[in-house]
Amino acid sequence: MDAIIISPDPIDAPETLKQFETEASGAGGIVSFTGNVRPVAKFGPVKSLFLQSYSPLTENGIKSALETAQARWPLMGVRIVHRIGEMAPGETIVFVATASAHRRAAFEAADFLMDYLKTEAVFWKKETTETEEAWIEPRGEDYSDANRWQLEDAT
Amino acid sequence: MDAIIISPDPIDAPETLKQFETEASGAGGIVSFTGNVRPVAKFGPVKSLFLQSYSPLTENGIKSALETAQARWPLMGVRIVHRIGEMAPGETIVFVATASAHRRAAFEAADFLMDYLKTEAVFWKKETTETEEAWIEPRGEDYSDANRWQLEDAT
């Protein structure tokens, strides 16, 4: 299975974890993050979420973030699966898994990759509720989360 | 499914994640940690790992850590599964999953619970290699990881 998958196909997070654990057998620790479409937005129940990407910028950026993570932490495996197109509440948008002999490395790398995906990965997303369609951009919190890794680089 | 399971039964991490995701549907973010028996120790290939617990101290301590996590982070669900008894290399010792509307809360709570399990949970573990049996106690690194949460409490 490829380390990076960007596709309109539904994501089965437990199944993807299963495949990843098989490939990363021998790793002491495996961390996974599953991000699902939220059921309720600011303006009421969510009807759908649309994710737009721009190939090959999207793929190239994620590949570069993956290489940064591999250079920074001793990883035995990384998996990034990101869905694009139209999806329903509760469905999985993103799945990230990291494997390492070191627990902290697996946690930090997964955390770092999610911060990248939330604030720098080349995607745009539009949330549709009963009353409106709204393009969602990262919140201040997402940017400050992502900045944690840059501050550490400087020290 | 109970939030805390301590049992000699094998752990199926992906299957446990699947059940947890079903129960925690509606959570925007789900983090999981899977800890496996390492295949190679300091003194060569591992033959087996033995995990000893002391009921009800083990259960009470984990329950208390879970309550601490729930008080500290806005969690929609927590699952802690820890195996005891004899197990083989590659088999899963521990599985922790957290669900939250907030990505950082899910990451931090899972990280916190793993630090607790590694350094404070009432377990003892013995690793058997070709040449010897050794009881494994937490490393300095494990204690310093766990102390991160106490330092934050003080600030």
Next chain:
Amino acid sequence: MAKLLYFGRLSDITGTAEETLSLPLEVETAGDLRQWLDLRFECAGALLEPTVRIAVNSEIIFDSTGLSEGDEIAFMPPVGGG
């Protein structure tokens, strides 16, 4: 002819996600194109925001970068997935 792409909320403003056109003579740089399109679509500055980045042939570029016929030029508001 150049291919223009408008991503995210910009396509709501321009009314199209993609168009092909001949670059006007007075448009030499990416910055010139921003200005020209912002007037054309009556965007009131939406295309001029510094958070809107421009990619030419899949590379993020500066406003001072020159444009050529045949370029694929993408206007990208703040990104974010997950």
Next chain:
Amino acid sequence: MAKLLYFGRLSDITGTAEETLSLPLEVETAGDLRQWLDLRFECAGALLEPTVRIAVNSEIIFDSTGLSEGDEIAFMPPVGGG
């Protein structure tokens, strides 16, 4: 009679994980029991290490805590799972 439990590496030292015995008259506190057992098993101080905690009836206690017949007394070296 009291039930004594030796966990983790301590059972290798004592040669048993569990035993039942009458507490000697001179053993009044948990600290007394540590001393008495350390001599009895010729542990050279292994039971006296401050990292070895004692639990009585499933509660971690201080060395100054008094012991009674019927107690379940556990000697616990540093713990850690995962």
